[in-house]
Amino acid sequence: MPKLICQLLDRFPLQFRVLYRQFLLRVIDLEALSIQADIPRFLGQFASVLIIFSVIEALGLLIHPVMTPAALFSMAWRTEQSLISSMMLAAGLIAVISWDNIFPDRRDVMVLSPLPVAPPVILFAKVAASGAVLGLAVLSLNFASGLALPLVLGGIPRFPRVLAAYWFTMIAASLFLYCAVLTAQGFTALLLPRRLFLRVSALLQLAAFGLCLGTYFIQPVLDTPAAFAAKESQRFLDWSPSFWFFALFNQLSGSLPPNFAWMARRAWLGLAIVVCGPTASLLLCYLRTMKKTVEDPDLVSGGRGWHWAPHLGSSLITAIVLFSVRSLTRSRHHRVAFAFYLSIVFAIALSSLKAAMSTPTLHRLTPNFLMSTLVMVCLAVVGLRSVFALPISLNANWVLRVTQLYPSEKYIAAARHTLILLAVLPVWLCAALLSLCFRPLHQSAAHLVVLALVGFIMTELSLIGVSKIPFACSYLPGKSNIQYMFWGFVVIFFPIAKMFANYEQRTLHLPLQYAGMISALTAVALELWVFNRHHARSAVLYYEELPPEVITTLGLSYW
Amino acid sequence: MLELLNVSKHFSGIPAVDDVSFSARPGEVTGYLGPNGSGKSTTMKMITGLIEMTSGQILFQSNRIEDDLIAYKRRMGYVPEEPYLYNHLSGAEYLMMIAQLRNLPRRESAECIDGLMRLLSLHDDRHASISGYSKGMRQKVLLAAALLHNPELLLLDEPFLGLDVGSALVLRSLIQELAARGKVVLFSSHELDTVERVCSRVVILHHGKIVADDSIERLRSLMELPTLEAIFSQLAVEQDSESMARQIADLIHA
Numbered sequence: 164m165p166k167l168i169c170q171l172l173d174r175f176p177l178q179f180r181v182l183y184r185q186f187l188l189r190v191i192d193l194e195a196l197s198i199q200a201d202i203p204r205f206l207g208q209f210a211s212v213l214i215i216f217s218v219i220e221a222l223g224l225l226i227h228p229v230m231t232p233a234a235l236f237s238m239a240w241r242t243e244q245s246l247i248s249s250m251m252l253a254a255g256l257i258a259v260i261s262w263d264n265i266f267p268d269r270r271d272v273m274v275l276s277p278l279p280v281a282p283p284v285i286l287f288a289k290v291a292a293s294g295a296v297l298g299l300a301v302l303s304l305n306f307a308s309g310l311a312l313p314l315v316l317g318g319i320p321r322f323p324r325v326l327a328a329y330w331f332t333m334i335a336a337s338l339f340l341y342c343a344v345l346t347a348q349g350f351t352a353l354l355l356p357r358r359l360f361l362r363v364s365a366l367l368q369l370a371a372f373g374l375c376l377g378t379y380f381i382q383p384v385l386d387t388p389a390a391f392a393a394k395e396s397q398r399f400l401d402w403s404p405s406f407w408f409f410a411l412f413n414q415l416s417g418s419l420p421p422n423f424a425w426m427a428r429r430a431w432l433g434l435a436i437v438v439c440g441p442t443a444s445l446l447l448c449y450l451r452t453m454k455k456t457v458e459d460p461d462l463v464s465g466g467r468g469w470h471w472a473p474h475l476g477s478s479l480i481t482a483i484v485l486f487s488v489r490s491l492t493r494s495r496h497h498r499v500a501f502a503f504y505l506s507i508v509f510a511i512a513l514s515s516l517k518a519a520m521s522t523p524t525l526h527r528l529t530p531n532f533l534m535s536t537l538v539m540v541c542l543a544v545v546g547l548r549s550v551f552a553l554p555i556s557l558n559a560n561w562v563l564r565v566t567q568l569y570p571s572e573k574y575i576a577a578a579r580h581t582l583i584l585l586a587v588l589p590v591w592l593c594a595a596l597l598s599l600c601f602r603p604l605h606q607s608a609a610h611l612v613v614l615a616l617v618g619f620i621m622t623e624l625s626l627i628g629v630s631k632i633p634f635a636c637s638y639l640p641g642k643s644n645i646q647y648m649f650w651g652f653v654v655i656f657f658p659i660a661k662m663f664a665n666y667e668q669r670t671l672h673l674p675l676q677y678a679g680m681i682s683a684l685t686a687v688a689l690e691l692w693v694f695n696r697h698h699a700r701s702a703v704l705y706y707e708e709l710p711p712e713v714i715t716t717l718g719l720s721y722w
Numbered sequence: 723m724l725e726l727l728n729v730s731k732h733f734s735g736i737p738a739v740d741d742v743s744f745s746a747r748p749g750e751v752t753g754y755l756g757p758n759g760s761g762k763s764t765t766m767k768m769i770t771g772l773i774e775m776t777s778g779q780i781l782f783q784s785n786r787i788e789d790d791l792i793a794y795k796r797r798m799g800y801v802p803e804e805p806y807l808y809n810h811l812s813g814a815e816y817l818m819m820i821a822q823l824r825n826l827p828r829r830e831s832a833e834c835i836d837g838l839m840r841l842l843s844l845h846d847d848r849h850a851s852i853s854g855y856s857k858g859m860r861q862k863v864l865l866a867a868a869l870l871h872n873p874e875l876l877l878l879d880e881p882f883l884g885l886d887v888g889s890a891l892v893l894r895s896l897i898q899e900l901a902a903r904g905k906v907v908l909f910s911s912h913e914l915d916t917v918e919r920v921c922s923r924v925v926i927l928h929h930g931k932i933v934a935d936d937s938i939e940r941l942r943s944l945m946e947l948p949t950l951e952a953i954f955s956q957l958a959v960e961q962d963s964e965s966m967a968r969q970i971a972d973l974i975h976a
Contacts, residue, residue, distance in 0.1 A: 472818065474828070482822035485815075486808075493810040493851075558806035562867070565770055565800055566823040568792050 178280055182288035186264070187295055212649055213253065213303035220246060221311035237386040239316055243412060244384055246308055247336055248405045253300045254337035255375035258344035260499055261293045262368045265345060265445065266352070286445060293341075301337050309333070316416065328415035335434055336408040342437040344371055349444030365495060372502050373509075378403060380510035388420060400426060404433060475580065479569055483577035483632060484584060490555045490634040491585070497550050497634070504546020508539045508590060528601045528671065533610060534664035536594040540618045541656070543586040548625040551578070551633040560635050560706045572699035574632050579622060579695075581633055587618035606671045613667055616684040623691035630702040723747050724769070724875055724906050729778030731764050738764045740930040742778070746908045746923075748874075751901045753917040754910040756927035757958050762910045763803050765927070766879045769908070770800045782875060796824070799873035801881045803910075805860035809853035813844055813863050816852060820867045831870065838866040842889070857884030865893070875906045882913055894920055918950040928958040 175183075224242055267275065267285055275285060309329055317325035351367060352360050382403050385391050391400065400406050410426035413419035419427060475481045491497050554560070567574075594614055598607035670676040724746040731739040739761040746752035756762045767773045769780055771791050780787045787794045808816060814835060821831035839845045842862040852860065861884050868876065878897070882890050897920050901907045911917050917924065918938060926934040934941060934957055938950055947953050 472815075478822040478825045478828070482819050485822075486811075486819055489811055489815065555810060556806070556808055558804070559808045561772060561802060561806065562808075562820065563823070564772055565795060565798075566820060568795055568824060 176284070178284050179288050179291075182275075182280070182285060183291050186289050186292035210299055210303040213300060214306045215650070216249065217304055217306040217308045221307035224308070224311045224315045239312075240386045240409075241384050242308075242312060244386075244405065244409050246305070246312065247332065247408050247412070248379055248382070250301065250304055250333050251336050251340045251405050251408070252375055252379045253304055254297060254340045255344065255371070256503075257293070257297050257300055258341045259368055259372045259375065261296065262344075262348070262371075262499070263364065263495065264293055265289050265348065266448075283446060290445075297337060297341055301333055305330070305333050316418075321416070325416045328412055331415060332408055332412040335411065335430070336405070339404060339408070339430075339434050339437055340375075342441050343433075346437050346440030346444060347371070349441050349448055352448040353444050365498065368495070368499065369502055372499065373506055376503075376506040376510055378405075380507075391423065404430070407433065475584070477573075479573050480577045480580050483574065484581050487551075487581045487585065487633045491550065494555055497553055497555070500553060501546055501550045504542050504549070508542050508546070511535050511539050511542075528598075528606050528610060528668060530661070530664045530668045532597070532601070533667050534660050536590075536597070536610070536614055537617055537660050537664060538657070539594065540587060540590045540614055541621050541660070543590045544582060544618065544621040544625055545652075547582055547586040551581075551631075552636065553634065554636055555634045557706070563632055563635055564706065567704065570700070571630060571702040571704050572696060574704055575626065575629060575695070575699040575702065578629065578631075578633055579626060582622045582625065583618070587615070587622060591615055591618060609671055609677060610667065612681060613684065616681070616688055619688045620684065620691060623688065623695055626695050627691075628698070630699075630704055631706070632704065636706055723781075723783065724908065725779075725781040725784075726765070726769070727779045727781065729765070729768060729780060730776045731761070731768060731773065732776045737930050739768070739775075739927075742927070742930070742932055744925045744932060744935050746906050748904045748906050749901055750922040751897055751907045751909055751920050753921035753924040754908055754927065755912075755914070755917060755924055755954060755958070760927045760958070761930040762927055763879055766800075766803070766877055766908075766910060769877055770798065771795065796871070797874040798877065799868035799871065799875070800877045801861075801864045801868045801879060803879040803883075805857060805864055805884070807852050807860055807863060810851065812849045812851055813839065813855065813859070814848040816863060817866055817870065821870055824871050826871055834870060835866070838869065842866060858886055858889060861885055862889065873905070876900060876908070878907065878909045878911075880911055881909070882911060882916060890916070914949075914951045914954055924950070926954060926957050933957045 220242060224238075227238065230238065265286075267289070271285070310326070313322055313325035313329050347367065348364070351363060355363060382399050382405065383390075383396065385396055385399075385406075390396060407426045407430035410419060410423045411430040413423065414427040472485055473481075475484050491501055591611065591614055595607075595611055598604075598611060601607050667680070670680050725743075726745070727743050729739060729742045730737060742761075742765060744752075754762055754765065764773070768775050769787075771787060771794070782794055782797070785794075808819075811819065817835045817838070818831070821828075821835065826834075836845070839848050842865065844859060844862055844866070847855065847859065852863065855863070861881065865881065868878075876897075881893060881897075885893060894916060897907055897909060901922075909917070909921060921938065923937050924934065924941070925932060934953070936944070941950075941953050942948065945953055945956065947956065
């Protein structure tokens with residue numbers, strides 16, 4: 164397979180091939196990575212998470228109890244929608260994460276402009292590099308389900324047709340969302356002055372991020388024709404492209420009910436528009452942007468109005484917290500990475516509020532709400548802690564080393580303050596606002612105490628073994644093992660959170676048990692705090708992760 | 723006084739700085755010269771504590787710097803060779819962060835930052851992002867950051883890079899003024915004219931070893947050469963520059 168790809172690549176012009184290889188390695192920003200970062204391994208981990216998703220979906224399809232034809236039909240529709248939505252989410256996230264990668268940055272322009280390389284070659288190399296990652300996602304996410312679903316739906320006789328329909332739909336759906344994001348970006352760059360574009364681009368990126376995740380979490384799963392025909396489903400069918408591609412799949416596989424044909428038409432039309440859109444807009448704005456990129460800085464200048472900088476305890480804590488806030492809000496990479504976690508947090512908040520509003524027993528705190536707030540605070544801490552690990556500028560870290568005038572524990576305390584102020588406090592305030600929907604209020608207050616303690620415990624847990632300043636240490640994506648983290652969260656954390664929420668709801672009515680739970684949580688929090696402080700005293704701050712010093716044995720022996 | 727005693731630094735066994743010993747005294751500007759790759763910046767980084775030496779000792783006011791690195795860092799200001807800054811901050815934010823990291827009093831440091839930015843012609847752009855700053859402006863931010871805490875030891879690694887003529891003249895006078903006020907100034911540059919005007923003593927490094935360490939006047943009379951450039955060429959430039967230029971021109975015409 165790699166040989167085939169190499170042979171295929173060799174057919175393209177040399178300039179394209181050279182640039183494509185360069186840009187492919189930069190789909191992930193090399194400056195944010197350590198020199199020892201293992202990008203292929205990182206992409207492999209990313210693919211493995213998607214493959215496991217695919218395998219689980221496939222197993223769910225192939226191994227199930229005996230069902231009635233109607234139940235089997237419902238399950239098939241649910242799975243089809245889930246697969247299409249997941250594929251579109253993955254494509255949308257890739258498009259958003261590689262947001263500005265389609266445009267040449269200042270470094271590209273400075274290096275490539277003096278060379279005899281035509282802008283379209285650069286554009287196509289950039290698109291091809293991003294497209295390669297998209298292709299990897301399509302392949303991985305449909306690795307097993309792409310065979311299982313056609314087999315279950317079509318049986319042996321219709322397998323080839325359903326298989327072709329499935330893969331066409333998945334490629335089309337991901338292309339649709341990817342190109343839609345590019346079109347929006349291309350036209351914005353074309354229509355707006357460069358400086359305004361840089362300002363709007365960041366907001367657009369966040370909006371696209373929120374839209375992708377929000378749609379995924381909020382849209383319903385419709386598993387019967389009656390559910391599709393229901394009045395409350397209409398606005399989703401009108402606006403959500405995943406339903407259009409669901410209809411397209413059924414049309415191609417020959418099982419589309421006639422009254423859904425309009426949705427399939429929308430999919431075709433949408434696909435035609437968004438595939439033509441970026442080609443024109445990107446080509447035009449490329450010719451324009453190449454010059455503008457040299458003239459203007461990549462970052463938008465700071466405003467000249469409000470420059471309030473609060474004092475937060477000691478000078479060191481103020482410096483580190485403000486540095487973290489500014490890194491989070493001004494750096495595209497960090498903003499997007501944190502927005503990923505925050506979007507999930509707010510999707511959970513939104514769905515828990517929706518559920519709270521729809522239940523008749525509004526006056527009681529439900530285990531669902533308790534669990535949602537616990538998950539929110541944990542995700543916010545984990546998210547911010549993960550983003551901490553991405554450096555803002557490794558080259559500029561010398562200044563932190565030259566001005567390192569305090570013992571390490573002070574820096575780690577500053578990191579703790581940052582986590583509490585930027586992750587725990589906002590979520591806690593959000594939960595406090597949501598809690599106003601519930602009665603009695605003293606139970607809500609009691610839950611907020613629990614939430615604050617859980618937030619503190621999570622903060623301390625995330626600081627175990629940490630000896631670095633936020634945003635000032637290199638990040639080795641190949642070492643992060645995201646696949647284990649992800650499944651650990653799903654398989655271990657969610658069940659524990661659910662059990663804890665159920666237990667908490669019971670104790671809210673029993674003062675003695677509640678006091679016991681608070682005492683236990685306080686003891687854990689204190690224990691972790693003392694442990695981390697003890698470790699911090701002897702810690703040495705590091706700025707660049709080094710490979711472990713291991714003695715390699717030759718395995719020789721006298722015997 | 724800053725003293726380097728038999729300092730060496732090896733990278734994977736290859737010596738970048740080899741058994742270097744010299745001293746820089748208060749009240750004088752010591753020039754640290756050498757061709758590209760001679761080990762100047764490596765020495766500077768060892769003096770700042772950014773990299774560790776393989777062997778030798780660095781003393782400041784007769785104390786080994788690694789004995790109390792924090793106390794040493796409080797008294798040292800450093801302008802690095804490359805103007806690497808946090809681009810997402812504005813000039814004022816960057817300097818304020820440095821002041822906070824150095825635990826300088828809030829009001830005084832704010833006044834000092836404001837004054838420095840005015841004097842260095844950065845005041846109008848103090849709230850603009852550093853990413854939009856020119857090379858000279860970045861250099862001025864680095865200089866302001868190095869001076870903010872009134873250091874006793876000033877390490878300047880190519881401080882004139884990117885500065886316009888006016889700013890370079892100001893910096894030249896500033897270096898002399900600071901030395902006259904009793905600071906230890908170690909100054910590395912490739913601009914030999916400037917070094918000749920500013921420095922009282924020069925240390926010349928070649929292939930990681932010291933080949934000269936004396937006052938410029940003494941070197942001139944000892945070597946019977948008229949300028950620092952001539953002395954430097956004799957001690958540290960191996961190739962015949964004219965012949966090299968001819969070879970390059972021939973090569974690209976081949």
